Amino acid sequence: MKALSLSLLYLLQVLISPVMAEGLPSSLRGASALDTPSAPPIVKRWQDDQAPIMRSYVQQPPLIPHTVEDYQVNLKSNKCLTCHSWANYRQSGATKISQTHFADRNENALDNVAARRYFCSQCHVPQTNAQPLVENTFNPVPSLR
Amino acid sequence: MTEQQKRRGWLAGFSTITILLIGVVFGIIFWGGFNWSMELTNTEKFCISCHEMKENVYEEYRNTVHYSNRTGVRATCPDCHVPKEWVHKVVRKVKASRELYHKFLGTIDTPEKFEAKRLELAQNVWREMKANDSRECRNCHDFASMDYTKQQKRAMDHHVKGFDDGQTCIDCHKGIAHSLPDMSTVDPSSVVGK
Numbered sequence: 186m187k188a189l190s191l192s193l194l195y196l197l198q199v200l201i202s203p204v205m206a207e208g209l210p211s212s213l214r215g216a217s218a219l220d221t222p223s224a225p226p227i228v229k230r231w232q233d234d235q236a237p238i239m240r241s242y243v244q245q246p247p248l249i250p251h252t253v254e255d256y257q258v259n260l261k262s263n264k265c266l267t268c269h270s271w272a273n274y275r276q277s278g279a280t281k282i283s284q285t286h287f288a289d290r291n292e293n294a295l296d297n298v299a300a301r302r303y304f305c306s307q308c309h310v311p312q313t314n315a316q317p318l319v320e321n322t323f324n325p326v327p328s329l330r
Numbered sequence: 331m332t333e334q335q336k337r338r339g340w341l342a343g344f345s346t347i348t349i350l351l352i353g354v355v356f357g358i359i360f361w362g363g364f365n366w367s368m369e370l371t372n373t374e375k376f377c378i379s380c381h382e383m384k385e386n387v388y389e390e391y392r393n394t395v396h397y398s399n400r401t402g403v404r405a406t407c408p409d410c411h412v413p414k415e416w417v418h419k420v421v422r423k424v425k426a427s428r429e430l431y432h433k434f435l436g437t438i439d440t441p442e443k444f445e446a447k448r449l450e451l452a453q454n455v456w457r458e459m460k461a462n463d464s465r466e467c468r469n470c471h472d473f474a475s476m477d478y479t480k481q482q483k484r485a486m487d488h489h490v491k492g493f494d495d496g497q498t499c500i501d502c503h504k505g506i507a508h509s510l511p512d513m514s515t516v517d518p519s520s521v522v523g524k
Contacts, residue, residue, distance in 0.1 A: 233482055233483075234482040234483040234484045234485075235483075251482075251484055252482075255393075255394060255395065255506075257505055257509065257510055260512075260521075260522065261509075261510060261511060261512040261513060261514075261521070262505065262510040262511075262512070262513040262520060262521060263520050263521060263522070264505075264520075266517075266519060266520035266521075267517060267520045270517075270519035270520055271519060272517070272518075272519035272520075273517070273519060273520070277488075278487070295523055296523065297518065297519070297521075297522065297523030298519075298522055298523065299522075299523070300522050300523075303522040
């Protein structure tokens with residue numbers, strides 16, 4: 186008797202589960218069942234080289250207008266600085282790093298890029314073709330427009 | 331005196347044709363065998379049979395575009411590090427005897443020892459590539475076949491300028507297949523102050 190009621194319960198569950206799934210919020214893997222693969226995510230493409238991108242606000246770290254795939258940035262070398270350092274920017278035609286990068290957090294002036302400014306992608310990021318997840322009505326201040 | 335009687339020694343019993351044929355057969359065996367065994371050392375499998383190569387430079391290279399890319403065309407170790415032309419290839423192979431010597435000495439047999447030597451080793455390769463105008467790069471990346479207009483703007487600008495200034499591939503493309511050494515002595519402005 187117990188086995189029969191359990192199997193009836195199971196049957197009921199199977200029958201109503203698709204109905205219940207509709208009411209649930211979808212997770213990161215989508216609304217697909219556990220035993221079926223979810224849809225693969227869309228691969229984001231790095232944007233092609235472009236002119237410097239306008240800032241949206243005055244204090245914004247400038248965005249990287251080119252791909253930086255496979256650039257090595259570690260304690261032994263920094264690929265970004267081979268073009269953007271003060272010694273190299275003229276030859277490469279790149280923007281030089283700002284003078285703010287030559288001071289430690291106590292405002293002591295340094296003769297080379299400060300350790301806290303060394304890892305470029307902590308502030309400067311390359312762009313992909315990703316669409317905004319939510320609508321955004323932000324507009325730059327008039328002085329930057 | 332007839333032609334036959336002029337011959338002396340052990341060859342006397344063979345006709346000219348037979349001697350030629352023996353020469354051809356021996357030539358194929360020895361010359362072919364020499365080249366075959368040399369080509370055996372020109373394979374990635376051979377290179378990474380030494381743990382010095384497998385655990386350091388090969389592992390780094392597996393993350394780069396020359397190992398994995400959108401078209402599936404791969405450059406293996408000898409494609410970049412052994413010349414294609416026979417004379418240059420043999421010269422390189424003779425030079426490699428020094429590498430065997432250091433293999434037996436265990437000069438770079440731990441990652442720490444390798445790292446300590448990395449700048450020197452990298453500079454050896456850079457110097458060689460600079461001297462031979464990046465010959466091994468150009469086996470695939472031929473200037474004459476390069477269509478700048480199909481490159482991205484940054485690449486196009488720099489390639490045109492670089493070629494006009496007489497630069498060669500390795501002048502800019504360092505560390506594209508392996509981790510870079512400590513660059514503080516090469517370009518102090520590109521490394522954090524110490």
